[in-house]
Amino acid sequence: MSKMQNEILEHYLTFNRRRFLSKLSLGIGSAALGSLLIPDLFSKDTAGAGADFPPGIPHFAPKAKRVIYLFQNGAPSQLESFDYKPKLREMNGQDLPESVRGGQRLTGFTATQASLPMVGSFVDFNQYGQSRAWISDLFPHTAKVVDDICIIRSMHTEAINHDPAITFFQTGAQQGNRPSMGAWLSYGLGSENKNLPAFTVLISRGKGNSQGVYSKLWSNGFLDSIHQGVQFSKGENPVLYLNDPEGMDKTDRRRMLDKLSSLNEMAHEELGDPEITSKIRQYEMAYRMQTAVPETLDLSKESDDIIKLYGPECMIPGTFAANCLLARKLSENGVRFVQLYHQGWDQHADLPRDISWQAKDVDQASAALVTDLKQRGMLDETLVIWGGEFGRTNFSQGALTKDNYGRDHHPRCFSIWMAGGGVKPGIVYGETDEFGYNVIKDPVHVHDFQATVMNQLGLDHEKLVYKHLGRRFRLTDVSGKVIRDILS
Template sequence: MNLQQSTRRHFFSRCSIGLGSIALSTLINKDNAKAEAPNPFLPNKPHFLPKAKNVIYMFMGGGPSQFELFDWKPELAKRHGENIPDEFVKGKRFAFMNSSFKQNNKLLGPIKKFNQHGQSGMWFSHNIPNIAKIADEITMFRTCKTNLFNHAPAKLFMNTGTGIFGRPSMGSWITYGIGSESQSLPGFVVLHSGPRGPRGGAANWASGFLPTTYQGVPLRGSGDPILNLANPVGVNRKRQRDSIDVINKLNLKRLLATGDPEINTRIASYEMAYRMQSSAPELMDISRESKATLDLYGVKPGKPSFANNCLLARRLVQRGTRFVQLYHTNWDSHGGPGETLTKDFDKVTHDVDQASAALIKDLKAHGMLEDTLVIWGGEFGRTPMSEARQTKGRNHHIDAFTMWMAGGGIKPGNIVGTTDDFGFGAIDQECHVHDLHATVLHLLGLDHKQLTFRFQGRDFRLTDVHGNVIQNALL
């Protein structure tokens, strides 16, 4: 082997910056195929024909109580105050009830009143009358199950398929798999509402070991969507463009010298930020929406809210964003201050009920529901037993809880799974988080067993070595 012979890398590193300019123009040209020009934002082909193109995930942080929302249990109401039979709880662990709080086996009947709705006859509490009106648009998964019962690791598990930090989130896996339809807005966007952000923080929308291009981008619900996105005073658009061009050329020269894919991410991010200087303000300007649309969601212009974020989610999907995640808190109904099943639960349901239903109706009116998958749910549910703090509340529960989905190939007016008389566990068709993930990927045309990324000598995937598509939830 001739050690003096120039390698391809050495050749490019010694070339003039002019050659780098040619490569850069190819890199950021959206008309070139992804294989020829590795622009990570370009759409990519799925494994098979998809039923959905986009996802809007309404994440209810804290763990909504299915017993006060979706899963009416007359036997639980009848046996309120009695001890739950030992066979249900023997060997089970809970977040707090084994240590700090007494009377942990006392059954707590539903606090809210329920009625059946739609041709499907689904049960909904009086707290969510608007969601009840879309009963015939959704599939309700009553037997969801997860592995972890504390908030931060459970949120990570629901988002990444594991409670371990450093793994890619579902939105990252999806944009890695099929890219984005938008070249002027991020492919994966995160919006927040409620009194605090989700426990676990940015790890819930991180890209983990995937290139950082695929991580979620948090947008603010009002004002500047991203701080410092606008040009500083005295810097016009041409000057900004010239600066980015120089930076990109230097980054490209380093990319050719090292082959580090994160430099490609950096180049693409500069270009995206530049385009977002015009696209993001247009996105946030909801003044062109009709009064009827604003009233449908319950939006108050200029006021950040879950309703405002739901409308922005529709606008993002319209503009080609692949995955939008809306976080709303606080659903943690332990019974303590700020977490009661009465006043505080009523407030959080009021915050989300109208806008959640409005999103489905609005997507349908725009002809977008059929290829937009909408997901609603939290990281776990609540126990059928009371957790007696200042008031009666419910503890975290991982064995059975409720989520719902609509659009994007989901069967309307459908119920998957049945829980026992107390709502403690599934008596048929358990829907584990890995199964939910496999189903979401399937609807987007992705085989969860084939969507992999090699890291540290192993092929990783969102569902790890688990997961089955929930076939009876599909059209």
């Protein structure tokens, strides 16, 4: 081989070595970065038996890191909140035209009524913000943040009774034993804080007629139990059985957990049941939470301005205002999904009185949460959701009097609002007919809503699946589309 050929060969060998080493260094660096961002990325427990991809890795860049869901349990009336229908006042007392009803199924409350008298809202509406959105006078604080929220007036669902409707919103199915939305997000994205659960639940109750809230709504379903929601109570011990029993200190607890872990590992080697490892992780989480939970839920350091913003009730444990403030603190400390349930919206009778109570319970704190997150620079990365399981009818349930009426369940159209997390602020999406009975523009199904929430957290709802009993399950079942028009 000539001298020139040797030089050419050496050049290419050197060049290839350089490329190899540079690519290798990039790969090692990426792996190191990945292990820092997602500590469990390379652990043997990263992917469950039914996983299609390693949990903790979004499918694409997310707009939101976390969700705070203010669920108004019992179904607020859209006709007294965010969907202004002056036509109903004009036709007050007239029977609902069959051409509008279209043979829709009614509940047992109104199916046998001789007539369905339409009823206009007792409360006035006004336009607010640059969007000029119509907001009822029951929600003056929400009206002040109208340019920070997106109101969706065209929600619709299939369920007509509370339990299946709430379960449908929370789990994507009307029957139980399915993972809830928070559990899916915990499974798909993991936790931002190893000392706190990825999914927490807070419950409050208003003065109105309350529908039940059941643990199946924050269940892990067929996912590992580590993904179930952790309910915080309003008592002295916000998480039951978290504290050490009398006579046991942290050293004793650590010794006990180590011994229990070794026994569980032996059982896992023998039986191969993945729930055993989930139990080990739950015990360890509880141990870390003993320090993290009291510190996170301590409201004593909140400023007077924050207390004034949320209202004085935010210092009363168990109120909606207190739970909204706790939701901000939990989100601030890395909890992925904070679910609030506020009971009392089921106004079949005495609606003017009861909805006034309920609105007063939630209006200030809901708006305060949006304002608080915004001024802390957290709103862009936090998706806030406000709404119930379905709407209320445009006709009165039972007798319609001058000063009193009620509204039955109505799945065909209702309103919710969303804020932050990459959702366009200051817009109104969707439209219902002049009777407030049917969606006539831009319908949004429950599965569309769920797909959109997951999209904002970087998850493709069609790809986040879990194989169970021979079937590939997902939150949105076999439907759902992302509502791109409301996204920035």
